[in-house]
Amino acid sequence: MTRYHTVRINHRQEGKEYTLKVPDDHYILHSVEEQGNQLPFLCRNGACTVCAVRILSGEVYQPEAVGLSPELKDKGYALLCVSYARSCLEVETQNEDEVYEIQFGQYFCKGEKKFKIFAYDD
Numbered sequence: 167m168t169r170y171h172t173v174r175i176n177h178r179q180e181g182k183e184y185t186l187k188v189p190d191d192h193y194i195l196h197s198v199e200e201q202g203n204q205l206p207f208l209c210r211n212g213a214c215t216v217c218a219v220r221i222l223s224g225e226v227y228q229p230e231a232v233g234l235s236p237e238l239k240d241k242g243y244a245l246l247c248v249s250y251a252r253s254c255l256e257v258e259t260q261n262e263d264e265v266y267e268i269q270f271g272q273y274f275c276k277g278e279k280k281f282k283i284f285a286y287d288d
């Protein structure tokens with residue numbers, strides 16, 4: 167049987183706040199959109215992290231959130247495109263690319279350049 171939870175979303179970049187009733191068997195992002203609101207998204211498959219939010223209170227179920235490390239899930243991040251509400255929730259949108267930077271930013275520009283560009287005359 168479907169249960170409904172109240173979800174409060176602070177869309178920080180837009181300066182908007184949504185308070186919605188969301189069914190527990192429907193992705194939160196889809197419910198938000200079906201009720202006429204917009205949030206950031208890109209892949210809609212739990213991979214890109216554009217839809218990431220910080221959970222301020224409440225619980226989500228997000229087994230398909232492959233783009234989010236277990237550590238970030240433990241720190242309270244969720245991907246709304248593949249998250250189900252498991253209680254009443256209060257969340258806020260991340261800073262742009264916040265989750266991506268936390269997960270992958272440390273690896274950028276760390277590798278040595280081990281290539282040589284050859285011209286056809288070499």
Ligand code: FES
Pocket residue numbers: 206207208209210211212213214215216217218233245246247248
């Ligand atoms: S839109 Fe890409 S992870 Fe949610």
